[in-house]
Amino acid sequence: xxxxxxxxxxxxxxxxxxxxxxxxxxxxxxxxxxxxxxxxxxxxxxxxxxxxxxxxxxxxxxxxxxxxxxxxxxxxxxxxxxxxxxxxxxxxxxxxxxxxxxxxxxxxxxx
Amino acid sequence: xxxxxxxxxxxxxxxxxxxxxxxxxxxxxxxxxxxxxxxxxxxxxxxxxxxxxxxxxxxxxxxxxxxxxxxxxxxxxxxxxxxxxxxxxxxxxxxxxxxxxxxxxxxxxxxxxx
Numbered sequence: 001x002x003x004x005x006x007x008x009x010x011x012x013x014x015x016x017x018x019x020x021x022x023x024x025x026x027x028x029x030x031x032x033x034x035x036x037x038x039x040x041x042x043x044x045x046x047x048x049x050x051x052x053x054x055x056x057x058x059x060x061x062x063x064x065x066x067x068x069x070x071x072x073x074x075x076x077x078x079x080x081x082x083x084x085x086x087x088x089x090x091x092x093x094x095x096x097x098x099x100x101x102x103x104x105x106x107x108x109x110x111x
Numbered sequence: 112x113x114x115x116x117x118x119x120x121x122x123x124x125x126x127x128x129x130x131x132x133x134x135x136x137x138x139x140x141x142x143x144x145x146x147x148x149x150x151x152x153x154x155x156x157x158x159x160x161x162x163x164x165x166x167x168x169x170x171x172x173x174x175x176x177x178x179x180x181x182x183x184x185x186x187x188x189x190x191x192x193x194x195x196x197x198x199x200x201x202x203x204x205x206x207x208x209x210x211x212x213x214x215x216x217x218x219x220x221x222x223x224x225x
Binding site: 031033040041042043044045048050087097098099101102103104 | 213216219
């Protein structure tokens with residue numbers, strides 16, 4: 001099985017940088033996803049990491065360390081619209097392509 | 112990417128009745144799934160919808176309660192049967208693209224059972 005842990009809630013200031021951490025334990029690793037979910041809306045795909053290192057995509061970056069079972073999502077130049085829940089999801093080696101989702105981190109961006 | 116539509120977007124239903132949710136995707140996808148998300152909770156996988164055969168259910172979910180159909184590669188339905196207030200939730204259709212690593216979600220169906 002899998003155990004995925006991320007902080008429940010974080011707050012940050014507009015224009016700042018915030019890092020949302022995700023730690024996981026899995027019997028085999030086959031990729032880690034980050035999703036953004038605004039209240040009342042469906043999750044939207046942000047990133048996918050399967051190899052160690054940093055993947056940058058505009059204001060958002062995602063980092064993975066497989067040996068440490070650790071990932072983070074880095075959001076730069078925060079905007080009010082970044083207030084949302086951020087879900088970490090991990091896929092294992094069972095042969096299925098279905099990831100298991102963490103509980104999500106609610107990010108509140110204030111002026 | 113894939114664009115997914117769901118119908119209805121929301122409904123209020125009485126205890127004991129059933130509701131069928133439809134999911135349509137704009138392109139052929141390898142896998143389709145149904146998730147449930149209760150308030151303040153993460154996503155729970157109900158089942159994988161298999162084309163032309165019975166769905167694969169996760170632990171805690173059974174076909175009699177959540178019958179699923181997938182007659183072709185772009186369409187699926189989920190029925191919530193004999194509803195109780197505990198079934199009040201958001202139900203989300205999701206697909207995996209042919210690349211097998213990008214997963215997309217429909218807008219969800221917000222169900223309230225009274």
